[in-house]
Amino acid sequence: MPELRMDPIKERWVIIAVERARRPEDFQIPPEETRLHACPFCYGNEDKTPPEVFAIRPPDSPPDTSGWRVRVTPNKYPALRIEGDLVREGVGVFDRMSGIGAHEVVIENPDHNRSLADLSIEEIRDVLLAYRERIKDLRKDQRFRYVLVFKNHRSAAGASLSHSHSQIIATPVTPFIVIQELRAAQEHYLKKERCIFCDIIKQELVIGRRVVKADEDYLLWAPFASCFPFETWLFPLKHRHDFTLLADDELLVLARAMKEMLLRMKLVLNDPPYNFVLHTSPSLTPRPGKPQYWGTIEYDYHWHLELVPRLTKIAGFEWGTGFYINPTPPEVAAEELRKIEIEL
């Protein structure tokens, strides 16, 4: 069982893989993929992953066979384990929890060589549908506080397999960057009775210099205080705290905006490694005996997507301070991302 640990000074949780510990020699081994004979995410290799928990496939097609369009399975090497009780304990000045959680892989399409940016709008919609259904399902588990959807594209951004996939991790604590975001949004709302994200959207549409693309549904923009070159956020104009409230037809509209974002990124930066993270409401499933902090969340929080291409390295300064040095102003990034012509 992995462990969650918190340092009383840093006040952030870390997942520690207590079993299967990687020792010095393990860091010399080439990444998994080079040792694989067959990609576990391709058709015909469904038995190389744990049994699927969700798939979009023809009605007559049985689970864990070929024919699927999107397939979600537990991660074979999960960071957190689904089985067991959530045990919390102190270890002197430190805190520890059992590493309960879920870690799933969303295989975005059967074709080994097509990345998310290459998929059709309908195919991207199917991926979003898988995200939505898995978040909703995982939130039913009272042990989980947050369900995070994210994607690592290419090995420099942390992907260990090249077949296009995203990941879902459900955690028994709300991660500290998420808490920071939720608190800042809540404080703004309590003071002004306005959503801070809606305020930002209004301001950025007027200023215009950081806008990559705006239509009646989405604002694609380079954030004012971007930490990384060409960091790009996708904000829905319609205020909603929770991504899972999107209906199927709304997911299709989002898929179009995402395709636009991914294609611009791919063309301008030559298919860069990137990470994206879906920022949405935490699990609001009532838990007996557990405090519920986010009373005004429907009004104060605003789901969105954040994408960072990985063109620079995170070094000592960033690690030691949380203070980033970004060599590309967002106004320049927006201009570059805006000026190319794309066809959807």
Place this chain on the structure above:
Amino acid sequence: MPELRMDPIKERWVIIAVERARRPEDFQIPPEETRLHACPFCYGNEDKTPPEVFAIRPPDSPPDTSGWRVRVTPNKYPALRIEGDLVREGVGVFDRMSGIGAHEVVIENPDHNRSLADLSIEEIRDVLLAYRERIKDLRKDQRFRYVLVFKNHRSAAGASLSHSHSQIIATPVTPFIVIQELRAAQEHYLKKERCIFCDIIKQELVIGRRVVKADEDYLLWAPFASCFPFETWLFPLKHRHDFTLLADDELLVLARAMKEMLLRMKLVLNDPPYNFVLHTSPSLTPRPGKPQYWGTIEYDYHWHLELVPRLTKIAGFEWGTGFYINPTPPEVAAEELRKIEIEL
């Protein structure tokens, strides 16, 4: 002039290089070093850096000539600029400051091929002496709130030149991870009238499993909630909030402990890329009209050094949540780092 910007949701500052913006094509260019004919940090190339601000050199040797043992110069491509006024302004919902600060390079020794771990204890002491003198000098500038000393070893950890060097950055705001640490230490002290670092040292010496090396002056240990495999912290047993209070002979004792840390790291992990960061008191220089938060800092804060080898990648999960997955428990890391024999 670079800019400091803050996002009201993330609440962390970012340094944006407004001039000399890197555009998409600039990220395709190989790193600087491959284009250099001569290393600017080697003897004879003193004119390839800005004029030195500190050096340890023979008494008869003029500045910016060969013969030095340690040399500190302003960074040729600084993230922050020393000249100008500190201007603070709002930009709608956002915050902006002029990018005033200092960015210096500590060239640790003249030999291009010797890394910090290879230097003698006396040579490392000279590097520490340069750190101490530069921090003290930079703190006199009322515009600066924090002076950060850090090192990126090898290009995977962010070093752009291979000749061994550290960096010093003075910032006009206290970085948010530093604030977190200062606040947590202060809260602990206000509740218990004890230093949290001293409490941790006492506990870890008793438990012993995470101790790499302990003597009467320093505890070298793998922290309970390590974010990275083989993360290692060096804590002085003697409570002091400020690294610059160390006398010359105390720097020699620290140099010995650092050599021990760096050699163990190098031998066990095959000279890994790493970052280290010196955690010390912020600038306490009185500034008219500026609040002073850290009233009990002499009692509650405890300077120390944190080192992270860079064996794993920071991916979407870590970026989006501040939640790290560490595949090597600190107990295993400590065991591996402890068991090798080294001679100093």
